[in-house]
Amino acid sequence: METTTAPKTPTETVSRPAYAQGLETLEAEVRLDSLPVEGEIPAWLTGTLMRNGPAKFEVGEQRLNHWFDGLAMLHKFSFGEGAVSYANRFLRGKSYLEAEREGKIAYSEFATDPCRSIFRRAATLFRPKFTDNCNVNLTRLGDEYVAMTELPLPVAFDPETLETLGVAFEAPGIHATAHPHHDPARRELVAYVTHFGPRGEYRVFAQRDRATQRRIASLRVAQPSYMHSFALTERYAVLVAFPLVVNPFDLALSGRPFIENYKWKPELGTRVLVFDREDGSLRGEYEAEPRFSFHHVNAFERDGELVLDMSAYDDATIVDSLYLERLRTAPPPPASPPRLLRYRVDLEDGGVAEEELSDVPLELPRIDYRERNGKPYRYTYGVGAPGPEEPDAFLDRLVKIDVEDGEAREWREPGAFPGEPVFVPAPQRAGREDDGVLLSVVLDASAGSSYLLVLDAGDLAELGRARVPHHIPFGFHGQYFS
Numbered sequence: 001m002e003t004t005t006a007p008k009t010p011t012e013t014v015s016r017p018a019y020a021q022g023l024e025t026l027e028a029e030v031r032l033d034s035l036p037v038e039g040e041i042p043a044w045l046t047g048t049l050m051r052n053g054p055a056k057f058e059v060g061e062q063r064l065n066h067w068f069d070g071l072a073m074l075h076k077f078s079f080g081e082g083a084v085s086y087a088n089r090f091l092r093g094k095s096y097l098e099a100e101r102e103g104k105i106a107y108s109e110f111a112t113d114p115c116r117s118i119f120r121r122a123a124t125l126f127r128p129k130f131t132d133n134c135n136v137n138l139t140r141l142g143d144e145y146v147a148m149t150e151l152p153l154p155v156a157f158d159p160e161t162l163e164t165l166g167v168a169f170e171a172p173g174i175h176a177t178a179h180p181h182h183d184p185a186r187r188e189l190v191a192y193v194t195h196f197g198p199r200g201e202y203r204v205f206a207q208r209d210r211a212t213q214r215r216i217a218s219l220r221v222a223q224p225s226y227m228h229s230f231a232l233t234e235r236y237a238v239l240v241a242f243p244l245v246v247n248p249f250d251l252a253l254s255g256r257p258f259i260e261n262y263k264w265k266p267e268l269g270t271r272v273l274v275f276d277r278e279d280g281s282l283r284g285e286y287e288a289e290p291r292f293s294f295h296h297v298n299a300f301e302r303d304g305e306l307v308l309d310m311s312a313y314d315d316a317t318i319v320d321s322l323y324l325e326r327l328r329t330a331p332p333p334p335a336s337p338p339r340l341l342r343y344r345v346d347l348e349d350g351g352v353a354e355e356e357l358s359d360v361p362l363e364l365p366r367i368d369y370r371e372r373n374g375k376p377y378r379y380t381y382g383v384g385a386p387g388p389e390e391p392d393a394f395l396d397r398l399v400k401i402d403v404e405d406g407e408a409r410e411w412r413e414p415g416a417f418p419g420e421p422v423f424v425p426a427p428q429r430a431g432r433e434d435d436g437v438l439l440s441v442v443l444d445a446s447a448g449s450s451y452l453l454v455l456d457a458g459d460l461a462e463l464g465r466a467r468v469p470h471h472i473p474f475g476f477h478g479q480y481f482s
Contacts, residue, residue, distance in 0.1 A: 006044065010412055014439075015329060017328075018216070018419075018445040019417045019474075020327075021443065021471050022394075022417055022473055023067065023328055023443065023473065025055065025056045025058060025070075026175070027469060028470055031086075031087040031153060032085060032469075034083055035086055035452070035468060037082070037083070037084060037464055037466050038460060038467070039454075039463055040465030040468065041082045041083070041463070042082070042083060043082050044412065044426065044427050045079040045424065046079055046080055046480035046482070047078075047480055047481050048076060048077065048160070048481050049076070049439050049452070049478055050075065050138055051074070051075040051076075051077075051138075052072060052074055052091075052135060052136060052137055052138045052325075053072070053073065053075075053136075053346075053477075054067065054070020054071060054475070054477075055073030055088075055090065057442075059103065059105045060102075060242050063324075064105065065109075065257070065323060065324060065325075066111035066112065066259075066323050067474070068110040068136075068323060069109040069110050069111055069324045069378075070135060071090065071096050071099065071133055071135065072087065072091040072096070072133050073088055073090050073091065073475075074090075074091055074133075074147065074162045075472060075478075076086045076159075077256070077353050077439075084452060086452075086468055087162060088162070088464075090125075091155060093131075093132035093133065094106075094132055094166060095107040095133040099345070100316065103438060105222045106132060106256065108258060108428075108459075109131060109153075110258055111254070111258065111259050111323065113273055114233035120163055122313065122413060126188055130151045130152065131148075131149070131153075133179075133335050134147035134148050134153075134155045135475075136148055136280075137149075137187065137477040137480060138478070140154075140479075141169075141189060141210075142208065142396070144156050144168060144210070145157055145158075145481075146168045148176075148178040148180070149176075151175070152171030152172070152176045153170060153171075155290070156165070156420030159263065166328045168210055171191065171193045171207075172195070172213070173193025173203050174194060174195055175192055175194040175224070175226075177194075178228070179295075181231070181374075183206065183232075183471075186208075188212075189206065190208060190232055190237060191206075191207065192227075194224045195317060197248060199220055199222060199248075200221045201220050201478075202218065202241075202273070203217075214247070215278060215280070216279070217237065218284060219275075221241075222242050223245035223246065223247060223265075223268075224246055225241035225243070225245050225271075226244045226245070226246070226262050227240065227242065228281060228293075228294040229293075229294065229296045231298070232373070232374050233298045233300055233301050233306065234299060234355070234375070235276065235277060236277060236283060236373050238272065238273065238274050238275070239272075240272050240293065240308070240310070240343075241272075241273060242292045242316070243265045243266050243348045244263070244264055245263060246261050246263070246266065257260065263382065264316050266290035270287070270288040271288075272286040273285055274344065275471070281419055286351075288343060289309055289354060290315070292313045292316040292318070293311060293312040294308045294310065294318075294336055294406060295311045296309070296310045298373060298374070298380070300376050302376065305345060305346060306344075306346065308343040309340065309341070309343075309344075309403065310340075310343075311338045311339070311340060311341075311362050311365050312340075313337075313338055313339075314336035315336065317336075318338075321326055327394075337361035338359065338361050339354055339356055339359075339361055340362045341357070342354070342357050342403075351360055356405055357401065357403050358401045359406075360384060360401060361386075362382055363380040363395060364380040364395075364419070364421075364424055364477070366381050367381070368423050368425060369423070372433070377403065377433065378402060378403060378404055378433050379400060379403070379433055379457075380400075380403060380459070381398070381401075381423055382421065383395040383397065383402075383418055383419065383421070384396070384399040384410055386397065394417055395417060395419075396412065396416070396417055397410045397411060397419070398411040398418050398451065398453075400434070400457070401459055410455075411460040414443050415444065418441070419441045419442070419474060419475055420477055423437075423438055424436050424480045437454050437456060438454070438455040439453070439457070439478075440452075443471060443474070444464075449468060450468050451466060451467040451468060
């Protein structure tokens with residue numbers, strides 16, 4: 001994918017959208033025992049919300065190109081008796097430390113690549129120099145906490161101090177998902193990687209702890225697809241290969257950053273690859289219309305069908321829309337909004353039926369993961385994108401969608417730009433799937449700072465907010481640990 005930006009004339013002025021501070025560097029690292037609270041934080045919240053995301057977008061005189069490239073920072077909100085504490089800290093892996101020491105970008109990122117000769121590029125095709133800038137997600141692996149990105153070196157950190165502890169393990173490939181799934185029955189993480197070489201290969205694997213890794217399934221592929229996440233049901237691991245594909249040799253020889261080597265080829269369609277988790281066999285390969293997605297919502301099996309829900313786009317232009325220069329200067333919206341789509345895959349006959357579950361745009365989707373992942377569910381929560389009538393707005397609302405009837409609710413406030421909502425179930429549920437709260441970090445553009453928002457997950461009524469004395473750059477994903 002190529003990105004071009006028109007040159008500015010000397011008299012051209014560039015507007016700065018209200019949300020732009022969410023894409024600016026945060027240098028401060030703090031520990032605050034108590035944040036000022038407005039409203040009321042439920043007393044039963046006694047765990048910790050940890051979030052991950054980019055927070056530094058310049059190194060010396062160099063600028064990182066894409067939202068996905070910024071150097072990682074961890075954020076920690078801890079709850080107790082209605083009070084909230086906060087701490088943040090950069091993830092100090094080798095990519096961060098070398099950049100700090102040398103004053104320049106040290107490792108290739110998603111859409112930023114330090115200048116390398118063609119000979120070095122060729123040499124690193126099969127022995128790549130991986131960044132450990134794990135700025136996308138975080139999870140638990142056994143008793144350890146790890147941060148992840150789309151490369152195979154998740155980094156462990158101390159959940160109390162947020163100190164970086166080093167690489168936790170190495171995944172068996174090159175391009176990895178930052179969205180592993182928990183298998184509570186086997187007490188392991190299930191994930192996949194794409195391995196590049198003369199012929200690419202998708203590899204599904206499980207990781208129990210630092211030392212215990214096992215291969216579940218693999219499939220050779222000539223043109224690997226860019227896939228950010230995948231789905232897991234009780235029986236199957238499901239990869240959805242969108243027609244954004246790459247020739248592996250281009251990664252070494254083109255001279256372009258990683259993602260700019262991928263090409264949109266809608267004529268390939270979308271391939272749904274269903275692997276049996278017990279014996280690793282390919283249950284089937286099913287064809288669907290060309291789509292693109294970062295995030296699966298959920299998947300489950302029902303009456304001979306595989307039901308697969310995702311936040312999907314009509315094409316991959318969203319990737320180009322997220323370059324920092326574009327985002328910071330009031331970009332146009334992507335060619336298509338993120339739609340909540342359902343694939344119903346007939347596992348026997350091979351047909352794939354596509355259904356739009358709601359006309360409300362949805363990204364960064366979450367569910368009641370512990371109880372509903374891989375099983376039938378009713379509610380998903382996410383951030384909402386504005387419509388074409390609001391071209392200068394960013395993700396500016398929180399959304400709840402009932403996947404059974406398409407009904408949607410939203411929380412929105414002028415000048416507020418929320419992040420991914422994390423669902424936390426109430427300790428004693430009233431028999432409802434949505435009995436709990438949503439936690440979201442929100443940029444208050446007028447104040448130039450951020451706050452943690454707590455909503456009732458049932459009706460999205462605000463319960464309380466805890467203010468942080470600075471802005472928190474827009475991140476991607478977080479988890480609540482009880």
